[in-house]
Amino acid sequence: DPFDFRGKRIERFTESYIDVEKRSDWWLASARPLPDDVHTGWLPDALVPFEVRGKFANGSGGAPFAIGAAKNQGVWIDIAIPPETPQGLYRGTTLVLEDSNITYRIPVELRVFGFSLPDTTHLRNHFFWGWQTATVRHGVENNTPEYWKLFDTYARVFHRHRLDLIDGMRTLEDFKRHLVDY
Secondary structure, rough: OOOOOOOOOEEEEEEEEEEOOOOHHHHHOOOOOOOHOOOOEEEEEEEHHHHHHHHHHHHOOOOOOOOOOOOOOEEEEEEEEOOOOOOEEEEEEEEEEOOOOOEEEEEEEEEEOOOOOOOOOOOOOOEEEOOOHHHHHHOOOOOOOHHHHHHHHHHHHHHHHHEEOEEEEEEHHHHHHOOOOO
């Protein structure tokens, strides 16, 4: 399940891009003006789990993926190191395939240090979930089991990046009742 990160030691993502021809200034109203080239062109968008291919979005995103001539494709590898792992240098090899044939062997080194980082969100944050947009886009009614299943899916994806969703219409009790697994 690409939306469930529990128990996964290594997760692989392709970076999605969006071609911004003209930036919108509504969010910059109170910020200092920035040059147009900061917010236009091919900009990184979402990280899409490899497992998404063929399951969601009509097979777009995920892996395997093709890279056109003279193009780049960002790939993000997230590695969880268990706290009990002995410190030291670990080595391996990443294989790059073209049409199922190994084209490159890339040596990889990972140094594990003798300390652990906390497994908590270090920055208090909340990102607004616009239920009106979500219900229209996904064809579900607000505050139904289908709505809460959709909210749970989005919340899990956001949580993978240590972000939390709110929709501004609910109480903590609503979240506890409808998102009990989350």
